[in-house]
Amino acid sequence: MPEPVETTTPDGVDYGWVMQVTFVTTIIVGAPIVAVLSANTDLPSWGARAEFAIRVGAPTWFLTAIAVFTYAKRNQA
Template identity: 60%
Template sequence: MPDRIDSTDPAGVDYGWVMQVTFALTIVVGAPIVAVASLGVTVPTWNEKAIFAVRVGAVVWFLTAIGVYLYARRRR
């Protein structure tokens, strides 16, 4: 009997778990980091505030994603 079409082999890392944990940690850890980082920067308009938050948040998200992936790979 042939293999089922919907069977997969995730090669050791559960990427769904990595994405979910990255999302949650980025919100929990990233919001305070953006708030603290904004204390030393003058951002007079809402547009500049949004751009600042996106730039800092992107760095936080990227570093969090790498950390969560490495943790998942090492733990597996």
């Protein structure tokens, strides 16, 4: 019988876990940050809104990814 897909034996950091946690955490943390910062910003078009979300969301995602990777690296079994 084949091994179930969700079972892994990573050597070192489990990058799949890091990616999943980064994705979920960025949505939970990043969406409110973008919403709060956009409240006082003039965003007249959808292009301006998308550009703003990318300008604010990309650094948020990057910092979240670094934090999650650091956490995984320090707490690996």
